[in-house]
Amino acid sequence: MIQERADPATAADADLADDALDDDFDAADAATGEAAGPRRLTVTADAAAEAQRLDKWLAEALAEAGLTRSRLKALLDDGCVTLDGRPLGAADAKRKVRAGQVAEVALPAPEAAVPEPQDIPLAVVYEDAELIVVDKPAGLVVHPAAGNADGTLVNALLFHCGPSLSGIGGVRRPGIVHRLDKDTSGLLVAAKTDRAHQGLAALFARHDIERVYRAVVWGVPRPRAGTVEGNIGRSPSNRQKMAVVKSGGKPATTHWRVVEALAGDTALVDCTLETGRTHQIRVHMASLGHPLVGDPLYGKARRAGRRGGLDAERAAVVDGFGRQALHAGVLGFVHPVTGERLRFESAPPADFQDLLTALRP
Known part of the structure; x- marks a missing residue:
């Protein structure tokens, strides 16, 4: 039996969500049926779960909540799963479960499907048809995330660049190839076309920046x-x-x-x-x-x-x-x-x- 409760997002959660490099984000994650707002799901292992792999047990126990095994793997990697109160990581997916153990899964609030353009001032350092370099002020979140649905750099870029902004990074963070922490100021480059996005992503992957x-x-x-x-x-x-x-x-x-x-x-x-x-x-x-x-x-x-x-x-x-x-x-x-x-x-x-x-x- 799944127990569920609301879990209001904290400022620290929002900051970390913005900073995290979600390179493995899959568009299918947005279709898990998660309700609006962050939630916590709690499930207790019964006798039938004894000696099962943790990820397999959780996938079966939380199937009705719409959580796939790949989604649970991502949640484990993000530190969103605890077992008997102890935080788990990706390496714990293979661990064996004991009957009576209690797992809790924290589900972050889903982000808006498409950020809206907003007239937020930008300090543009360089811009051409392919990319834009801005000087980000401290306090500005890079893209929408839990606790920061709008008022982000992405919203500002959508207004400034219009339909030319690249969407290859996904609808939640168009044009974004790297990030700065919310309260870190300074230079950041974003792509305006798909070919620029692919090229910049390759440079960052090779650490050639x-x-x-x-x-x-x-x-x-x-x-x-x-x-x-x-x-x-x-x-x-x-x-x-x-x-x-x-x-x-x-x-x-x-x-x-x-x-x-x-x-x-x-x-x-x-x-x-x-x-x-x-x-x-x-x-x-x-x-x-x-x-x-x-x-x-x-x-x-x-x-x-x-x-x-x-x-x-x-x-x-x-x-x-x-x-x-x-x-x-x-x-x-x-x-x-x-x-x-x-x-x-x-x-x-x-x-x-x-x-x-x-x-x-």
Whole structure:
């Protein structure tokens, strides 16, 4: 017997949904019969389920809810399934079930089939018939997701570009080939035609894109330059977070360099991406013990004595910085249609500059 209850989306869920790279999204997922709004389904294993594979048991037990085995695999991969209260991952699909165990599946709210064009201002850095590069402000979600049905970059692009916007990425995220976290500012490229979309997607798949981010972190990394390598996957202890995981996840590589040591035991660093995983810089820098200033998910822990040497006014600026201090400042790639080498630079926005002013002598 399936027990069902509503599960209102949280802001963190919406942020993570926007950030997650749903490369395996299948249009069939939209036809699972899920009701509007997020839900939680609970099912208890009976004697007949003893020793069955978890994914097989769940597919049979939740068949009436319209959940296919492939859909359940995706939910497992996204950390949306728990067994006796313990979060599961993709590797748990093969585990054997014991009678009496209780599984809970969190179903995110389905997204609108077709985002509507909205007149949202865009800072256009470059545009031609094939693609567009914009400087995304902090606070703007890239595409509609749970908790953010509209008011996104996609809605703005649909208004700005009209019917020319590529739909190869799916109706929910037309033209989108990469993303920035909601509260990360900076440069982002979107495709306006199918051939540009395919070409850009190939560049990202080959990691043949120059992406440099500027960040303010707690502590001054030693040595002053290095590389972080570690698979990134859903945190086994908190499904709203990503983590460097020992097994599973996706390979991720970040190169970092200290640009400037700042007051208050902070530093300005440049991070260059080889890969583009969910929250990659935030997770990798936190794994080094240098989380980003202002990061609500990964930067809460601060050693005693930090902010030393700052007067009350400057300390207030640091404490009041309301987002992760991360800006996508450089974006370079070969134009997928013309073959021209393009490279764009963006200065950090005013709030980021105010933070740096507060932290400099």
